[in-house]
Amino acid sequence: xxxxxxxxxxxxxxxxxxxxxxxxxxxxxxxxxxxxxxxxxxxxxxxxxxxxxxxxxxxxxxxxxxxxxxxxxxxxxxxxxxxxxxxxxxxxxxxxxxxxxxxxxxxxxxxxxxxxxxxxxxxxxxxxxxxxxxxxxxxxxxxxxxxxxxxxxxxxxxxxxxxxxxxxxxxxxxxxxxxxxxxxxxxxxxxxxxxxxxxxxxxxxxxxxxxxxxxxxxxxxxxxxxxxxxxxxxxxxxxxxxxxxxxxxxxxxxxxxxxxxxxxxxxxxxxxxxxxxxxxxxxxxxxxxxxxxxxxxxxxxxxxxxxxxxxxxxxxxxxxxxxxxxxxxxxxxxx
Ligand code: P6P
Numbered sequence: 132x133x134x135x136x137x138x139x140x141x142x143x144x145x146x147x148x149x150x151x152x153x154x155x156x157x158x159x160x161x162x163x164x165x166x167x168x169x170x171x172x173x174x175x176x177x178x179x180x181x182x183x184x185x186x187x188x189x190x191x192x193x194x195x196x197x198x199x200x201x202x203x204x205x206x207x208x209x210x211x212x213x214x215x216x217x218x219x220x221x222x223x224x225x226x227x228x229x230x231x232x233x234x235x236x237x238x239x240x241x242x243x244x245x246x247x248x249x250x251x252x253x254x255x256x257x258x259x260x261x262x263x264x265x266x267x268x269x270x271x272x273x274x275x276x277x278x279x280x281x282x283x284x285x286x287x288x289x290x291x292x293x294x295x296x297x298x299x300x301x302x303x304x305x306x307x308x309x310x311x312x313x314x315x316x317x318x319x320x321x322x323x324x325x326x327x328x329x330x331x332x333x334x335x336x337x338x339x340x341x342x343x344x345x346x347x348x349x350x351x352x353x354x355x356x357x358x359x360x361x362x363x364x365x366x367x368x369x370x371x372x373x374x375x376x377x378x379x380x381x382x383x384x385x386x387x388x389x390x391x392x393x394x395x396x397x398x399x400x401x402x403x404x405x406x407x408x409x410x411x412x413x414x415x416x417x418x419x420x421x422x423x424x425x426x427x428x429x430x431x432x433x434x435x436x437x438x439x440x441x442x443x444x445x446x447x448x449x450x451x452x453x454x455x456x457x458x459x460x461x462x463x464x465x466x
Pocket of ligand 1: 247248249340375376377378380403404
C-alpha cells in the first residue's frame with residue numbers, strides 16, 4: 132500500500148524546479164477531497180447542503196448548495212497555502228487574486244470546477260471535483276492577473292479530478308502519466324489503486340446526450356450512426372453510456388475505453404463545457420493516459436483562451452475513437 136502523500140513525495144524528485152510547492156498544492160486538494168467526500172456522503176440527511184441555494188451561479192445555472200460549499204472549502208484550503216497565488220472557479224465570476232504577502236509571492240494558480248454534475252447529488256449519482264494547475268506568468272511579488280489564468284492547456288503543470296462515486300477516487304497527472312488513488316475511509320487516506328493508467332486505444336462505449344440529437348452538427352450525427360452500425364470486426368454497435376456527470380463518464384472511459392462528446396448544438400453554439408476547468412484538465416489527463424481530446428477540429432490543449440468561463444465543444448477519450456469522430460467533424464464541417 133502506498134498513500135497519496137508518500138507517492139507525491141516520491142515523485143517530487145521528478146520536478147527539481149518545483150521544490151515541493153506542487154506537492155503542497157496536491158496535499159491541499161487531497162484535504163478538500165476528504166471534506167467534500169464527508170459532506171456528500173451525508174447529503175441526503177442534511178437539508179442544509181442538498182438542493183438549490185436559491186441563487187444562480189455565473190453560468191446562469193441554479194447553484195446547488197453543495198456547489199457553493201465545495202467552492203468555499205476549496206478557496207479556503209488554497210488561500211491557506213504558501214504556493215497558491217490565485218483561484219479561478221466555475222462558481223465565481225472573476226478570478227480570486229490572493230492579494231496577501233504570501234499570495235503575491237506564490238508561484239501557482241488553480242482553476243477548478245469544485246463540484247461538477249452537482250444536479251445529480253439529490254438523486255445519488257456520482258459527481259466530481261476537477262482541478263487544473265498552472266505556474267503564474269506575472270511577476271512574483273505582484274497580485275496575479277487574468278493573463279495568469281488564460282494560458283493554453285498545454286501549459287498546465289498538473290490536473291486531475293476527484294470522483295465521489297461508489298468509492299471516492301483522486302486521479303491526477305503532473306505530466307508524467309496518470310495515477311489513481313482510492314480513499315480508504317477507515318484509515319482516512321488515499322491509497323494508490325490505479326498506477327500509470329493507460330486508456331485503451333479503442334473502446335466500445337460512447338457518452339453523449341442523445342436527447343440533443345436534432346440540434347447536433349452533421350458530423351456528430353454521422354459519427355453516432357457509425358457507432359450504432361453493425362460491424363463485428365470493429366465491435367460495433369458500441370454501447371451508449373451517459374451519466375450526466377462528466378467526471379463519472381470520463382473516469383469509466385479512462386479505465387475501460389470510450390469517448391465522451393459534448394459538441395456544439397443549436398442550444399449551445401460554442402459547446403456547454405468550460406475550457407479552463409473542464410476541457411483542459413480532462414484533455415491533459417486523456418493525453419497523459421494515451422488518449423486524445425479535441426473540440427471536433429483542433430487539440431483542446433492548443434486552444435488560446437480569451438475568457439475565464441469560455442465554453443468549448445469536447446471530444447475526449449480513446450485515441451482511435453476521438454480520431455474517428457474528429458474525421459467525421461472535418462468531413463461534414465460545413466453542414
Ligand atoms: P446535459 C454537468 O452539468 C455537466 O457539466 C457535465 O458534468 C455533464 O457531462 C454535462 O454537463 C451534462 O449536460 O446537457 O447533458 O445535462
